[in-house]
Amino acid sequence: MIEKWVYTDKQKRLVEKGERIREAAAANAKEADRGASFSDEVMKVVKEERYPSLPLPKEAGGENLSLYEFLLMQEKIAEGDGAVALSIGWHAGTMMELRDDRPWKEDQLQKLMDEVRKEQKVVNRLATEPATGSPTRGGMPETKATRKGDFYIINGKKIFASLADHLDYCIVTAYVEDQDDVGLFLIERNAQGVTVEKTWDTLGMRGTESDDLVLTDVEVPVSSLVETSTSKTVGPKGWLLHIPACYLGIAMGARNEAVEFAKNFQPNSLDTPIIEVPHIQDKIGTMEWKLLQAHSFLYDTARKWDEYPERREEWKGELGAVKLAVTNAAQEVVDLAMRISGGRGLSKNQPFEKYYRDVRAGLHNPPMDDAVIKMLAQGV
Structure with missing residues (x-):
């Protein structure tokens, strides 16, 4: 197993x-x-x-x-x-x-x-805005920071602000007018002018609490400007593999529940639980080999990242490929789990429909599939 x-x-x-x-x-x-x-x-x-x-x-x-x-x-x-x-x-x-x-x-x-x-x-980086979409696409933030003596006055809105009401600090991107640059500001969540709009109402990953963070005349000292786009480090970010690891965990949860369901569900048309039915065994076996592949790719890449730090610049394409491969495999595993559970899997009394909704979000976390494929093609 x-x-x-x-x-x-x-x-x-x-x-x-x-x-x-x-x-x-x-x-x-x-x-x-x-x-x-x-x-x-x-x-x-x-x-x-x-x-x-x-x-x-x-x-x-x-x-x-x-x-x-x-x-x-x-x-x-x-x-x-x-x-x-x-x-x-x-x-x-x-x-x-x-x-x-x-x-x-x-x-x-x-x-x-x-x-x-x-x-x-607890801290989170907040960069996504209504007009810019994903920050990985390179849009200029509409949130603005205006210099006023030894302070900056910040106004704007961030969406997809995960843990919005449970953060202690936010690292917020803003256009810094006096520097004509994009800056990152470390802001206390309870600072005056920082509010949360409860807008998060999505199909899946609802428990991330990714509401909107609104900044209205938020005054912060100049020292709160911790980075700019010209000073920040660039290069592969291995820690972003937490995204495929998350969706792989969802797939594992769905697989475990599907196997238990198959062991215990026996309709009166059968003499055994459905786990003995050939097409159910085919689905379980397919889940297993997809999970084996996904685990191998994810953890082998993580092992290399840890053991050979001097080579990390070489692995941007591989990191993206891991995310693409693992999140798509997770979709397939959860779909198979739903097929094993049948119509019962759609019930709110069963865990399967939540796995099904949550795993879909992996397709929309960065990097996107099209961006990864383009990057891999250009690296040949």
Whole structure:
């Protein structure tokens, strides 16, 4: 079976943390999905497990989480609720990028890391806007930062603001007028003028709480400008593999539920549960080989990223290909799980329809399939 991993002692301990978060996520998934909100109880468990500080260097009070370890935990959490994994994955990935690339002034970075370590504070990058679409497409933000003495006044709106009401800090992109550049501002979520509009009403991943963040005359010190487009680091971002890991976890959850359903469902037209029916066995076997391929591609790439940091610039295409391959495989696995459960899988009393809705969102997380295919073609 897929889950028969061979763990190091550290990996085992981290996966156990992920399992405890998974349990909380699963227990609160229906309510979070129904209310399009992130559960307070789940966030409490996330912080008790010190998940926000795990990516920090050991000298900063963290576990120096590797990419491989990060993906193991993300996949495990997503088996309980993909929305929880995707949401908290943005924070953990951001902290990994800050740890590895050191793009800010050291005092700014140290201050944030100290707060994450001491108080398990949560941060997310917010770049998407109504007019620009995905920031990976290169649109100029309409959010503007106007210099006023030792402060900037920021006005604008961000959409897809995951964990909107559970963030402690937002890293917000804005056009910086006096520099004629795009800047990133570190802003406290409870700063005056920062509000959330409860607009998140989607088909899937409802529990990410990705509402709109509105900034109205938000005044921040000049030091809050932590990066600009001309100063930020560029290159492959391995931590973005948390996206396919999340959808792989959803597929694993669906596969597990489908196998249990097949073991226990026996219509009166049969002498055995449906798991003995040939076409059901074909579907289970197909799920298995698709999952084996997806796991191999994802974790082999993560292992290389960790073991050969000097070669990371070579792997931009491979990182995109992993996302494309794994998220599409996850779609196929969940579809097969739905076919095993039949019409019963459409019921709100069954877990399958939520897996089906949530896994679709993977097609719309960056990088998009067309962009990956174009990049791979140009790299030949």
